[in-house]
Amino acid sequence: VRIERDLLEKNNAVAKANRERARANRLSIFNLIGGPGAGKTALLEATIPRLGKRWGVSVLEGDQSTDNDARRIKEAGCTAFQINTGTGCHLDATMVANGLSELRPREGTIVFVENVGNLVCPALFDLGERAKIVVMSVTEGEDKPLKYPHIFRAAELFVLTKLDLQPLVALDEERCIGFARQVNPKIRTLRVSSRTGQGMDDFIAWIGETAAKATVMSETTP
Ligand SMILES: Nc1nc2c(ncn2[C@@H]2O[C@H](COP(=O)(O)OP(=O)(O)OP(=O)(O)O)[C@@H](O)[C@H]2O)c(=O)[nH]1
Ligand SMILES: [Mg+2]
Numbered sequence: 001v002r003i004e005r006d007l008l009e010k011n012n013a014v015a016k017a018n019r020e021r022a023r024a025n026r027l028s029i030f031n032l033i034g035g036p037g038a039g040k041t042a043l044l045e046a047t048i049p050r051l052g053k054r055w056g057v058s059v060l061e062g063d064q065s066t067d068n069d070a071r072r073i074k075e076a077g078c079t080a081f082q083i084n085t086g087t088g089c090h091l092d093a094t095m096v097a098n099g100l101s102e103l104r105p106r107e108g109t110i111v112f113v114e115n116v117g118n119l120v121c122p123a124l125f126d127l128g129e130r131a132k133i134v135v136m137s138v139t140e141g142e143d144k145p146l147k148y149p150h151i152f153r154a155a156e157l158f159v160l161t162k163l164d165l166q167p168l169v170a171l172d173e174e175r176c177i178g179f180a181r182q183v184n185p186k187i188r189t190l191r192v193s194s195r196t197g198q199g200m201d202d203f204i205a206w207i208g209e210t211a212a213k214a215t216v217m218s219e220t221t222p
Contacts, residue, residue, distance in 0.1 A: 011125055014093035018128025021100070026108040028211035029096075031127050033151055034135030035144075036117030039161035041069045042194040043135060043203070044112055048076045050204045055211065056109035060099040062091040062116045069114060079103065090121035093128055110211050119144070123151035130214050131155070137162040139169050142176035149183040156188065157206060163193040 022029050032040045044059060051057050058079040061069040070082035081103045083095050096113060105111050113129065115122040123132075134155040136144055139162060145152040152158065158180050160173065177189045190206065192199035 008124065011093045014097055015126035015128040018093055018097055018100070021097075022128060022130070022214075025105070026214070027105055027111055028109075028214040029111045029113060029127070029129040030207065030210075031113045031115060031122075031129035031132045032135055033115045033119070033122045033132055033155070034117065034137075034161075035119050035140060038117070038135045038137045038140065039194055040114050040117070040135050041072055043159065043161060043192065044073060044078075044114065045076045046192075046194040046197065046200055047112075047204065047207070048073070048078045050200055051110065051207070054208065056106050058103050058105045058109065058111055060091075060096060060103060060111065060113045062095070062114055064088065064116060079105075085116055089116055089118050090125050091115050091127060092125050096127045110207065119148040119151050123148075123154050131157065131210060133157045133159060135159045135161055138166045138171040138173075140171075142172050143179060145176065145179040145183055152180050152183045152187060155184070156186075156210075158187050158189045159203065160189060160191045161194060163191050163198055164196045 034040050048057055059073045061073065061080055061082045062085060063069055064085050067082040070080040073080035081099050083091060083099050085091065091113065103111070113127060132155040134151050138160060160176065173191065180187050180189060188206065190199055190202050192203055
């Protein structure tokens with residue numbers, strides 16, 4: 001327990017430095033968290049062209065192994081840097097600090113961090129992000145917000161993905177979203193399909209508004 005507490009305290013100190021660095025550089029960092037295959041990379045692939053010219057975007061990719069996701073993001077036309085965690089089940093603030101030094105995002109841009117596919121450990125680690133976004137697909141079952149409450153509590157936005165598959169799997173959307181609200185009454189929910197583009201406008205609007213707020217905040221606070 002002691003080791004875990006020390007580890008989290010050290011992480012929080014680095015996360016604070018990341019947040020200060022983000023403020024100084026007017027960066028909006030979004031931390032995407034979801035189970036393996038939830039559709040995090042697909043969501044980013046759909047997001048990159050849609051964010052268009054208004055926002056510069058770059059991506060830090062976290063996986064235990066391979067650079068598959070960084071390659072997909074680069075193919076989508078975006079700068080990306082892959083972090084491999086080996087046996088690790090989450091990204092920590094130090095990995096993100098080092099990743100930012102490699103990525104060198106321009107001032108006033110958006111950085112997406114795709115966390116290691118896992119609904120559990122990433123919830124505990126502050127990376128210095130502007131917001132955590134929990135990504136869950138309709139194929140995962142409506143009770144996930146109750147089974148993995150920590151991430152749904154820590155996230156500002158819940159993106160329910162693969163909506164085009166909904167007719168096949170018959171997930172009870174209202175029940176699922178109700179469970180998410182039960183653990184976090186303030187959570188926003190968006191329903192999207194990266195495949196068909198359904199709901200993507202709302203996601204882009206949320207990202208843009210949240211990033212704009214962060215930019216204004218850092219311009220007005222010394
Ligand atoms: N039909 C459909 N398939 C999707 C959608 N989004 C993702 N997929 C598929 O789901 C699978 C996993 O998608 P990824 O984007 O790789 O998922 P991920 O969350 O990044 O996975 P990890 O990084 O491995 O944790 C792929 O086969 C995607 O094509 C969607 O909106 N609709
Ligand atoms: Mg991925």
